[in-house]
Amino acid sequence: MSGETSRLEVLRIRGGKTESLRDVVIKESPVTIFLDDIELANLMCSPKNLDCLAVGFLFAEGLIRSKKDIKKVFADEKDGVVLVELKKARKSPENLIARRFITTGCGKGLTFFDAALDGGRLRSKSGFKVRVDSIPLLMKEFLRMSRLYRLTGGVHSAAICSAKSILVFNEDIGRHSAIDKVVGECILKGIRTTDRIMVTTGRISSEILVKAARSRTPIIISKSAPTDLAVRLATDFGITVVGFARGSRMNIYSNAWRVVIGREER
């Protein structure tokens, strides 16, 4: 935990009183991801599970499809460098540069456009369902695990779950990176993501939805809001979006048939 937080001098003001103390603040570190010999991306992130972050990032960008594509992953968490070597050399590394060019910021358009063009492939064929009363239990366990959030208020959490329990859990200062980490960890550990549930503290934008679709996760649940575009994509992709999952409350925005309400199929 100490590697993920810092203690800084803070002046705290409460009820007109001023107190000087050392408080816990979330750590933010740069990481550089190299794919073979190409410097692919610089991200600011929480410096833990950088191998998972890199693999999840490459997967989300469509640069790897499974663990089989990977020859070696070397992560130096101290220096913030991850080297990923592929088994097969990429035919045209310069395409990577062109690709990065029009992909930027919080809202990486290309990922979305790829997905929109490629919607047929991303469409879920899974019949996976979850009982409605499982969702509050999963969310409770999920939030219980969010230690860094409780300590610092400065991270997003993400998880891959079965209908009954949390299989993989990560936190990161970025909501995108938290999800890349759980997907990457599943890839590296050989944990199936199909017929699973993705849980996030973050808002469900189109990019997040596409990350779920690429990982073949047919249900995504957040305590926060979705965007209209994420819901439209989810509807097309056969993915169930559950938002504002707080206690026994929730909103189901798409493919509600995956959430079993009442006695059906108990």
Add this chain to the structure above:
Amino acid sequence: MSGETSRLEVLRIRGGKTESLRDVVIKESPVTIFLDDIELANLMCSPKNLDCLAVGFLFAEGLIRSKKDIKKVFADEKDGVVLVELKKARKSPENLIARRFITTGCGKGLTFFDAALDGGRLRSKSGFKVRVDSIPLLMKEFLRMSRLYRLTGGVHSAAICSAKSILVFNEDIGRHSAIDKVVGECILKGIRTTDRIMVTTGRISSEILVKAARSRTPIIISKSAPTDLAVRLATDFGITVVGFARGSRMNIYSNAWRVVIGREER
């Protein structure tokens, strides 16, 4: 407002009861920013004030320094395209491509490294201060203006304020874009950002802090948490970071001298 939200069918579950209704969901749209003839970036955003977004984005990336650099801005909010023409042609447009290459995702490393290298220039020389009891009033007004957030829960808000009132206010699905919009609006309208306060609902990461530094705003206030790197940069840059500003509570993380507590200088 209708252009910024959608109404979608939602299945709402509360206290074991299920209700089908049409609910308001935040709209998410792609926008492509062209700088002269170069397609510079695709962002997913809230489709309003796209001219401000583009100008703020270019400013944050160091591609323009003031309104004087801009010949023309044309924003087509329906089709999500913004064209920015500069007065002087850039000497080497291919540098833009190299530049974008290592700048990605939520956490655009390059921006940070630039700033770290360029810290001297970003250091605030301003003696601007704010009275501590102004902060809850500003935050209250700020949250009151966050209509899209109250409607949808799906956006971040940002503002540029004087010590007493909010001068420019924007909302966007991305916390980075909300800030780019307020800075861009100030540039386009000729509103000074020096000796002002930047307010955000979002967490203060290094990128957000660098956006404040570039706009010469010496105080940044959030209802959320900062990262350690943002606080360290703020300390170096002479910027005051106030986090967890909620009611009369707040934490001051750096350069607390800018927040006047008690009778000093009343």
